[in-house]
Amino acid sequence: MFYMSVHRTIEAFHGYLSIERRMSKNTIMAYMRDLASFQSYVLDRSGAFEPVQIERRLLRRYLGHLHSEGHSVATIARRISALRAYFKYLIKQDILESDPSGNLKTPKQEKLTPRFLSADDAQRLIEHPVGDTPSAYRDRAILELAYSAGLRVGEVVSLNVKDVDLEARTLRVVGKGDKTRIVPIGRHAVVALELWLARRHELNGRNQDLDAVFRNARGGRLSARSVQRLVTKGRESCQQQGATPHWLRHACATHMLGSGADLRSIQELLGHASLSTTQRYTHVDLEKLMKTYDKAHPRSGHSTSESILPT
Known part of the structure; x- marks a missing residue:
């Protein structure tokens, strides 16, 4: 399927995302890469990957490992999302009774203003x-x-x-x-x-x-x-x-x-x-409005201009 062999439940999850959820190929491959990374982490430490043996503390150690490796907040948040979706699927298939990722906190991401061409x-x-x-x-x-x-x-x-x-x-x-x-x-x-x-x-x-x-x-x-x-x-x-x-x-x-x-x-x-x-695009337009306001409004505190915004 891709660059490494993954557990049979991850293979089945791939089919579920493609056939039932009808996700895009890029989204599915991102999920697979993230889950393969997690599987590799577990295998390096325990020698076996069995979903029923995965506990919350293991997931927390994995997140700490990602932080220590310098992964961005966005990458860590995406990997948590992939794990949550995977464990929810396992519950749906009666492979797991509870979700070990249930109380994992997603790191807050900085809301970036979209970059665009003039x-x-x-x-x-x-x-x-x-x-x-x-x-x-x-x-x-x-x-x-x-x-x-x-x-x-x-x-x-x-x-x-x-x-x-x-x-x-x-x-x-x-x-x-x-x-x-x-x-x-x-x-x-x-x-x-x-x-x-x-x-x-x-x-x-x-x-x-x-x-x-x-x-x-x-x-x-x-x-x-x-x-x-x-x-x-x-x-x-x-x-x-x-x-x-x-x-x-x-x-x-x-x-x-x-x-x-x-x-x-x-x-x-x-x-x-x-x-x-x-709504991300409203931030871009608001920034433009604020710059115009600061330049044009006599009481903006940023300009000595006597002009005012049109009413």
């Missing part, structure tokens, strides 16, 4: 691929879509031709947990897609993928890694440093919120299961 840098990045080759048209279409619809990289590369409705200006997107949503796209993205689809047939080969919207040079489905490399190449055109594909997704949400879009609409566009995830 509107100018988003445009610079989108316009970075130049030329009249099929790959140049493809790359511009990819970047336009990622920004226009706030798509995740995995959602971009998994698009099929049947998912695109240029006349209605919509896409059928399969997101996390195989959840499907219909999202609108802007006119610039529609034009970029039309131009690319007219040249798509030129990228063909022995491994031709007839369904994939975005093909590689051999005609197969383009990989997420290829999109990441595309953005890495385009960083040089941006004034900000460290641009990633996800920054385009964040930019879409932040710029929409700044232009008056409501949170519910942005939640639906991005495919967030919880509104609290979307």
Whole structure:
């Protein structure tokens, strides 16, 4: 399944996450890596891994081990989440009677403000691929879509031709947990897609993928890694440093919120299961508002300007 042999219950848990919970491949593999790490820790200390013998104190020692190794709070929190899900599954299967992870405390994570590209840098990045080759048209279409619809990289590369409705200006997107949503796209993205689809047939080969919207040079489905490399190449055109594909997704949400879009609409566009995830973008907009306030309001305590915010 992956880089090491795991206990049969972890193998069964993998199937449960995939078939019953319908989680994304990336989420499942993250869970498997975390559980494999825990299994390795237990094997090194006891020589055997048996779920029925795992106690709370062993889990606490494991968390202490992660702290001592310098793992981040986010990594430790994710591993606790994987363990909790695994033990809940074992209870559901009548393998365990009680959950040894029940009283484990998840470390508090710092709420990071999403990083995003400015509107100018988003445009610079989108316009970075130049030329009249099929790959140049493809790359511009990819970047336009990622920004226009706030798509995740995995959602971009998994698009099929049947998912695109240029006349209605919509896409059928399969997101996390195989959840499907219909999202609108802007006119610039529609034009970029039309131009690319007219040249798509030129990228063909022995491994031709007839369904994939975005093909590689051999005609197969383009990989997420290829999109990441595309953005890495385009960083040089941006004034900000460290641009990633996800920054385009964040930019879409932040710029929409700044232009008056409501949170519910942005939640639906991005495919967030919880509104609290979307609310992260309000912090970005609030920071911008506070900076404007401090510069413009005569009684902000930060400015001697006589101007005031419009009412």
